[in-house]
Amino acid sequence: MGNLTTRPRTALAFRHVHFEDLGIIEPLLRERGYHVEYLDLGVEAIDIERVDTADLLIVLGGPFGVHDTDGYPLLHASKEAVAHRLRDGRPLLGICLGAQLVAEMLGAEVRPTGAVEIGYAPLDLTDEGRDSPLRALDGMPVLHWHGDAFTIPEGAQHLARTPGFPNQAFRIDSVLALQFHLEADHRTIGRWLIGHAHELHHHGIDPRSIREDARTYGPKLEIAARAALGSWLDDVESDAPTPTTAPTE
Numbered sequence: 001m002g003n004l005t006t007r008p009r010t011a012l013a014f015r016h017v018h019f020e021d022l023g024i025i026e027p028l029l030r031e032r033g034y035h036v037e038y039l040d041l042g043v044e045a046i047d048i049e050r051v052d053t054a055d056l057l058i059v060l061g062g063p064f065g066v067h068d069t070d071g072y073p074l075l076h077a078s079k080e081a082v083a084h085r086l087r088d089g090r091p092l093l094g095i096c097l098g099a100q101l102v103a104e105m106l107g108a109e110v111r112p113t114g115a116v117e118i119g120y121a122p123l124d125l126t127d128e129g130r131d132s133p134l135r136a137l138d139g140m141p142v143l144h145w146h147g148d149a150f151t152i153p154e155g156a157q158h159l160a161r162t163p164g165f166p167n168q169a170f171r172i173d174s175v176l177a178l179q180f181h182l183e184a185d186h187r188t189i190g191r192w193l194i195g196h197a198h199e200l201h202h203h204g205i206d207p208r209s210i211r212e213d214a215r216t217y218g219p220k221l222e223i224a225a226r227a228a229l230g231s232w233l234d235d236v237e238s239d240a241p242t243p244t245t246a247p248t249e
Contacts, residue, residue: 009033010055013036016042019188020060020195023188057081064097090240092175095183096145096146099178103151108150116203118205121142134160135231143210146165190211192210193207
């Protein structure tokens with residue numbers, strides 16, 4: 001009987017719309033040795049075994065809210081998968097809708113605000129946030145694209161805020177939830193502007209301003225985002241067991 005062999009870490013991303021992908025996170029994960037997989041919700045059913053075996057689960061954003069289960073019944077399976085992952089205590093990153101699903105499954109309130117926050121705007125870190133992996137983002141303009149808001153779950157660290165949405169990020173154990181889109185790649189922001197053209201028109205937001213802000217802030221933000229997410233991955237990977245395969249002969 002030979003020694004156990006290590007296997008690549010796997011990152012599984014729940015994707016709701018094709019252009020809201022892992023963005024700048026994907027090359028970071030691949031550089032760190034992760035095998036990256038997508039599960040396209042609404043097209044593919046959630047396989048709980050894939051959720052179990054993934055070393056990292058990432059739940060990305062989407063154009064509906066956590067309460068829209070009548071119109072989008074796929075949310076039932078998403079909530080069950082997130083709750084399952086939380087019970088297991090395994091690394092989980094939630095972004096925008098993903099963060100709201102995490103918050104709801106942890107018992108926090110998620111509700112529509114009647115307002116929207118769309119475009120690049122500075123992030124204000126809390127004291128806990130400045131002492132967290134997000135420290136590189138303090139005062140940094142990040143991409144916001146939301147109208148719903150969550151409260152901070154009991155026992156979680158409140159990490160970031162903006163004037164209109166005071167709860168922008170939280171962390172608890174190996175879970176990180178971000179209301180904003182740290183993953184968005186400034187080089188492909190045009191896909192977002194096309195995909196959300198109706199929403200931008202409805203709210204009277206000029207896509208040219210977001211396009212210009214992406215050019216202005218994107219390169220520096222990418223460096224800070226990679227530092228923040230890399231620091232968080234350092235933390236969760238140090239606490240996780242090394243993935244192994246069966247013994248070699």
